[in-house]
Amino acid sequence: MTETAASTKIAGDQVEVWWSSEQSPGDAGWFAGPMPNRYALEARPAIPLTKPAASSLATTILVTPAHHMQELLGIGTSLEETTIHNLARMSPDVRQRIIRELTNPEHGIGLNLMRITVGTSDFTAQPFYTYNDLPEGDTDFELARFTIQRDIDLGIVDTVKEVLAAAPDVRIFASPWSPPAWMKTNHSLKRGRLKEGDEYTQALARYYRMAIGAYAEQGIPIYAMTLQNEPLLETDYPSCHMPPERQKELAIALKAELAANGLATKLWIFDHNFEDAFAYVAPILNDAAGYAAVDGIALHDYDGSPSVMSELAAAYPDKPIYLTERSVWGTAGAARIAEYFRNYASSYNAWVTMLDSRIGTHQWLGTPGPTMFIQDADQPDRYWRTPEYDLLGQFARFLRPGAKRIMSTGGEQPSVTNVVFANPEGNLVATVINQTDEEQSFRLLCEGWQFTAALPAKTVGTYRWR
Structure with a gap:
């Protein structure tokens, strides 16, 4: 029958x-x-x-x-200053609506991992700054003039607080684009390298620890930090070339700073492209002290193949892998996100959440593609969503942190x-x-x-x- x-x-x-x-x-x-x-x-x-x-x-x-x-940490986007500048132009009710649409899993897409910048990046409406900008020729190894006041004045701190109030389970991780200019070989936020010498390594480690502490005092815990955005890039916006040997020294110094000050922020190395990942990561993680200082590996997808993540997962199975920056479009982009996860990424973060209708306001050297949210430059409370919002939601709304x-x-x-x-x-x-x-x-x-x-x-x- x-x-x-x-x-x-x-x-x-x-x-x-x-x-x-x-x-x-x-x-x-x-x-x-x-x-x-x-x-x-x-x-x-x-x-x-x-x-x-x-x-x-x-x-x-x-x-x-x-x-x-691998276990999923989260899926999210960025709260860089361009997005926050555009959000600040909106009325409080509309800004709250967008935050709900981003973070609420029932009435939005449930994003739960947000990237912020330490000082400004290239996506900002402001002159470039850090938390320890000095007149040329000055130094401040004790960081007596350190302050995050610009982040407070620009509404960055308040916006992150609004996100956490709406979605307390959101995790925040931070990425710096450049050390303060006085620490660099060319005395500029653009291009250059961290000056040689242990005193500069220690000063930068102290600077990062103070940034984490200052945000903690504002009620914003920093879950993790990358040590330098795109450390193999020198370009005409905030950037800093940092070879792996120097990043290893910095990771060790910062881990000690965090431990001495009771801060549990995790440290993620690299934060750059697939193409150079293995060659950069291996010298750090093959060293016992470097391995002990590092909690994860951060990657971008602008060059190379996601398959290197599977290689890294096999080589260093105790160091989770995070896709910290890339924006993608359409079903090809959704397939790329699936490919990240199939190659052991424990997270995915889009880069730049909202530009305006004049593709502003930013200082990147290229022309960005459309973001998940676009604001009418002439009527700031008017905005629309692109399909990338929904396509990302096909993952984020239905996956919880801790998913395997x-x-x-x-x-x-x-x-x-x-x-x-x-x-x-x-x-x-x-x-x-x-x-x-x-x-x-x-x-x-x-x-x-x-x-x-x-x-x-x-x-x-x-x-x-x-």
């Missing part, structure tokens, strides 16, 4: 489904105003879990929950790709990406059960089940 479809269902168990699609990914036309899109975190009819059956579908995804890999990535086959690149996590509360979440121009059907097999689904062209689907 043939079993009916109804009798093959797990009683009460279905797969919840949400879709988001791309629209003109990365197109500068988004700065001119919103565009219609097909799906934006749209809940779809649930799919039944059924007993396994033969399938003629070309793509089958095999999921093995018992085989779990579990083994899944990749599907077929010409059809769909995926990444699968098990949340701490026990549900499984598969994010499946269709980059093609046609609808793609697939079957997912997991622990004696399966479901089949059809995913529209240029769409990301999230599937959640127990």
